[in-house]
Amino acid sequence: MATIDPVYTIASTATGGGRDGQVVSQSGQIDLDLQPPKEMGGSGDGSNPEELFSAGYAACFLGALRATSKQAGSPVPDDSTVTVAVGIGKDDSDGGFGLVATIETYIPGVDEAKAKELTENAHAFCPYSKATKGNIQHNITVRV
CATH class of the missing domain: 2.20.25.10 (N-terminal domain of TfIIb)
Known part of the structure; x- marks a missing residue:
């Protein structure tokens, strides 16, 4: 650790x-x-906690996307966005509750393959993504 x-x-x-x-x-x-x-x-x-978590995660992920893309020499456009939807539901493994996060990046003017690469780099770098890796389901989509 x-x-x-x-x-x-x-x-x-x-x-x-x-x-x-x-x-x-x-x-x-x-x-x-x-x-x-x-x-x-x-x-x-x-x-509610999920609303607060989704807001924090979205802001953090956009910051990570901006930092990692700039570091890679491919800064994302200023009008890029990140939307994080957080769902809560029954966890079949223990009868409690669990979370799922759907992360959608919008990176206009960038080809889809590059946008996916930038998004994956941000996901590996983002503190929220690192904290939840292996603990919640992540679904990632990219719009260009």
Whole structure:
């Protein structure tokens, strides 16, 4: 396992019922009511852990895509995007729940083979991808 020397650390605190409560970050930038989505029997009137995870993952992956493509001498266009859809469902292996992440990159003006290569490089570099590798299912698609 790699040794990590953090250059930034942030903490968030959940209160209430977890998925049915509140989460506040140490910086105060996040201060959200949490509610399970309607699909899981909740009201859907607040955010939820999967929504927060998908937002963080998408931002991190786009940063990784920009960094690795620039490093490879093929910077992606400024209007490139990353969308990460996070799903939660029953995990047949233990009766609990598991996650699946669908990562879609949009890299306009780049041929499909190059876009796939850049996306795979970003997936290997992204801290979120590394943290979830072997732990959740990843589906990766590329649009050009």
